[in-house]
Amino acid sequence: MSKSPEVKLVNVPSPNFVPEKDADKPLVLEAAHLGIDFGGLVAVDEFNIGIGATEICGLIGPNGAGKTTIFNLLTKVYEPTRGTIMLGGKDTHNMTPVQVNQMGIARTFQNIRLFDKLSVEENVKIGLHNHIGYHTLSGVFRLPSYWKEEKKSHERALELLDIFGMADLANVTADSLPYGAQRRLEIVRALATGPKLLLLDEPAAGMNPSETEELMNNIRKIRDEFQIAVLLIEHDMNLVMGICESIVVLNFGRIIAKGTPSQIQGNPQVIEAYLGTHRG
Amino acid sequence: MNMIKNASSASKKAFLNYGIVIVFFIVFQTLVSTGNITSALKGQLIPIVCYMIMAVSLNLVVGISGELSLGHAGFMSVGAFTAVIVSSAMGDAANPAKLVVSMIVGAGVAAIAGFLIGIPVLRLNGDYLAIVTLAFGEIIKNILNCLYVGIDEKGVHFAFNNPDALGMNPLGKVVINGPMGAVGISKIATFPAAVILLMIILIVIQNLVNSRTGRAIMAIRDNRIAAESMGLSPMKYKMLAFTVSASMAGAAGAVYALNYSTLVPKKFDFNTSILVLVFVVLGGIGNMTGSLIAAGVLVVLPELLRKFSDYRMLVYAIVLILVMLVTNNEKLKGRIDTFFKKFRMNIAKGGRKK
Ligand SMILES: Nc1ncnc2c1ncn2[C@@H]1O[C@H](COP(=O)(O)OP(=O)(O)OP(=O)(O)O)[C@@H](O)[C@H]1O
């Protein structure tokens, strides 16, 4: 596996740290004392994180630890019971998923959520929606702006698909893609919305080792090309240790460790959480 | 490969539909002008076109935006009765002008009704639209049953429940007479005008669907959570589809009304809404070609089915339920799909062996 060189993490003003290269840039995301209860169940509690402008951060933990729930909090699918989420310095309290997407957060889903019956290209164009500059009436009356913008978004969609070498699949319906390609399409679609922070929920699930290797390279490529931050949930430790600059480990809804890949690998609490007999 | 969906297939389908409408028009216009058509069928031509408009516009809501509306006839009646008032109020303006203005105003008033219903309902996530539109259809019918409108040289007079409250001078003419409905309508609708309206509506729907806006509507239908995470507001696009659809039903209602000399509110009741829904479901949810054909065939069919008159709605209901079960039940759909696949494979195998 091609491993990224280990970077140094530095403290920023707050309980968080980010890679040294991002230290002088504002954080894309900062969450403090975040928590949510479902009825009596405390699914997430005291979750604190700061993500640097071009950081690749991993969120790991055993099944049911609350990782996906954290994505749902950050993207406002759930309104947090406690704590704050700052996106680009703005509090997202009471905002909707639509609003936070427009502020620069985009995600993929653990259980793939593509627009199944639409084509691959249409899926990407829906991601581009807020960057396509014509109005409903221009579309209905097929005004010049419609043709111009549709052409532009067609080209942009193919460009984005090409990151994963999927441009030739543009006209295939999304649900006919193999599983791995569906995951890649979700990433392209999220990227099309023009995020500053990309959340990937188990992007390598169901992929074989060579697909995973390629995915790692592409995630790095996306970060470098678009200069965005990535927060990813993943069970594949090769991927996590290979591309993440920092890692947050979650267990029972709480952070049990934070640090560089080598710090995490050697952390006895993490090993305990993963191998502990009290949890499958 | 059947999984390949060409980008051009959408526009091919659109042109197929324009073709169907044009052929339909040419055939029947020829039959009419050569006198080769029964008077019963001739009288049905405008209603058929109106029901085609109703079906494609309802399909925009049910098929494209994925919401169930059970009160589409309510919008039709709003358009119809608005058109009666407008056309009467225009006095002796030229008929085509009266027709066009009535259609536009009818569509506009229906759009407002749709907008007002949509605002509270479509912000909720669930099947509330079905219940509210059902209620709307019934309420509109009851309101129109109590509505009296008269026109004299001073203008249009409205009264509710009490025709004497109209306060017209003796030369005034009652246009809408409570439960008796609209009376003395001037029959100014024409078959070509209705077809032109259908054509315009088809163009609007198909261009809308094949645009940024239509993609957004379908994305929200297919996966609301994903669409929201892409920055698409479900409320905005569901409202748009619903309001546009209501306005189209209003325009259809206008043409429909101006084809009769009298019209009762009861004409646009729940049964009519369900009838239109049947066209949509039978023609295929989201399939505009199917809606056109289903509406065309099923408006003519009752004439033939008249023998079973009492069982007609029962038959419709049973067909509707069966089709809904099949189209909405993934397991059942899967089973039917595999059945047909096996069936086809067997045929193919059989063919090869022999
Ligand atoms: N909407 C909800 N209502 C009630 N409980 C929920 C809800 N969403 C998540 N939970 C619970 O919260 C806990 C965390 O779930 P979550 O899906 O975040 O785990 P995860 O870390 O993503 O696990 P996995 O690795 O299996 O994806 C689980 O116990 C789950 O049952």
Ligand SMILES: [Mg+2]
């Ligand atoms: Mg999860």
